[in-house]
Amino acid sequence: MPELPEVEVTRRSFADAIAGATVLHARLGKPLRWPLGLAVESLVGGRVGSASRRGKYLWLPVSRPAAEGGLLLHLGMSGSLAFAAQAAAPGAHDHFDLLTDRGLLRLTDPRRFGAVVWSQGLDADPAAKLLTGLGLEPFDPRFDGAYLHQRLAGRRVAVKLALLAGDIVVGAGNIYACEALFLAGIDPRLPAARLSRPRAEKLAQAVRGVLTRALDAGGTTLRDFRDAHGVAGSFQMQAQVYGREGQPCRVCATPVRRIVQGQRSSFFCPTCQKR
DNA sequence: CTCGCATCCTGTTGGC
DNA sequence: TGCCAACAGGATGCGA
Numbered sequence: 001m002p003e004l005p006e007v008e009v010t011r012r013s014f015a016d017a018i019a020g021a022t023v024l025h026a027r028l029g030k031p032l033r034w035p036l037g038l039a040v041e042s043l044v045g046g047r048v049g050s051a052s053r054r055g056k057y058l059w060l061p062v063s064r065p066a067a068e069g070g071l072l073l074h075l076g077m078s079g080s081l082a083f084a085a086q087a088a089a090p091g092a093h094d095h096f097d098l099l100t101d102r103g104l105l106r107l108t109d110p111r112r113f114g115a116v117v118w119s120q121g122l123d124a125d126p127a128a129k130l131l132t133g134l135g136l137e138p139f140d141p142r143f144d145g146a147y148l149h150q151r152l153a154g155r156r157v158a159v160k161l162a163l164l165a166g167d168i169v170v171g172a173g174n175i176y177a178c179e180a181l182f183l184a185g186i187d188p189r190l191p192a193a194r195l196s197r198p199r200a201e202k203l204a205q206a207v208r209g210v211l212t213r214a215l216d217a218g219g220t221t222l223r224d225f226r227d228a229h230g231v232a233g234s235f236q237m238q239a240q241v242y243g244r245e246g247q248p249c250r251v252c253a254t255p256v257r258r259i260v261q262g263q264r265s266s267f268f269c270p271t272c273q274k275r
Numbered sequence: 276c277t278c279g280c281a282t283c284c285t286g287t288t289g290g291c
Numbered sequence: 292t293g294c295c296a297a298c299a300g301g302a303t304g305c306g307a
Contacts, residue, residue, distance in 0.1 A: 002300060033283075033303090056301075077301050078285075093285085111284045113301060157278070166302075173300060222300065223287080263280075265298085 002075040004138070004171030005214035006225050006233065007056050010075075014083035014105065014228035015051040021100035022047055023062065029095035030112060033076065037127060038118035042066065048100060055134050055170030069120040071098075072127055076113030082106045083228040105228075135168040138208050143169055145201025152192040152200065159195055160188035161262050163207070172207055175220055175242045178267045180206040182241045187275045188266045189259070194275075213238065241267040 002010070026043040028036060042064065049061030049070070058081075061070040075081070087104040090097060096107040096116045107116060119127035135151075136143040151168045152159065162168060163177045172180060181188050183206035186199060195203065219225055219233030222243070226232055236243075240250055245258035249269040259266050 006300075030284095033301095074301080076284095077299070109284095110286065111299090111301095113283065155277075161278095164301090175300065220300075225300075264301095 002056060002079065002225065003173035003176050003214075003220075004053075004056060004211055005176070005217075005235065006219040007058060007075060008053055008215060009219045009227050009233065010081050011051050011053050011058055012227075013231070014081065017083060018048050018060075018100060018102060018105060019050045020048065021102040023098060023100055025097070025099040027090070027097045029090060029093075032095055032107075032109065032112050033074070033115040034117055036116055036118055043098065043118075048098075054131055055137070055166065056173075057131060067120060069118060072115070072117045072119050072130060073107065074115045074130075075107075076109060076111060076115070078111040078224070079107060079109035079114035080224065080226055081228050082108065082226070082230065133167055135166055135170050138169050138171050138211055143204060143208070145197060145204050148204045149195065149197045149200035152195050155192035157192055158188060158261055159186060159190045159192045159203075160266055162192040164262070164264070169204075169207060171211060174264050174266075175222075175239070176207070176210050176214060178242045179210045179240060182268060182273060183210060185273055187270075187273045188261060188268050190275045241269060243267065 023043050023046040026040045028040050043062060046062040046064040052059045056074060058073040059070055083103050083105050085103045087099060093108050093110040094106055095109055098105040107114065117127040152162055155162050160177055160181060163172055184202040186203060214220060214235040217233055217235035218231060220235040221232040222236055241256050244256040244267060246255050249256055249272060252271045254269055254271040256267055257270050
């Protein structure tokens, strides 16, 4: 589910409310992608700090009497976080609870590709290795056409797959990679190394543009995305190609095509997007 | 180093 | 209604 906009919208929806809270209780449900790496009870008494985001990961600092550290959270394909004053009994897909004096933060994740991992800090900790090798944030001023062009050089994979890989730029998943390539007029099958410098500039702008609009729209709710207060996103209303196989391109009316790249669907307009 | 692919898990949808 | 296959917003970890 969640790409950068959904993760960021989620973060913004609970960060202020939980900052400064004290952990009263914590529980785990079924196993997630990785073990927590800590006895869950030992989170009790911890003081929660200000949530931040790196790529599609959330970082929630927790100062415990025993040690400083925090929780690195990932929502995987089907995860979402809810923060509510009233604590309902956990459902079958609720796999992590952090009950605080300000409310309950709960991770719901049916497919369990998500993760909650304790880390002693973002440096020199095994869990923090999850963040090494990540590409630039799309809104980092260093993410520009020159950078993108240089990092795509020498790659034989399709440009769409290079975007999704996350080691060049983070945040664009399947929806926003498709949308950005449409906005930039680039065929997703184009070999990465063959993208010209001017087109790399367009693509960098398109990535930032589509993510900005998605943030403004509160993310994309295809099925079940909600922010931490249950609010759905609406970017799906402005999608140009994603999920629109066979429907007319909004620009030229050519039917949108779906192909498979890297075992994932790519949607594009064969007329508007060129190799 | 880059690549292509299988893999984790559950739910929903559409065809027959 | 039932059954089954295809598909789903991610990303790691493997062998080639």
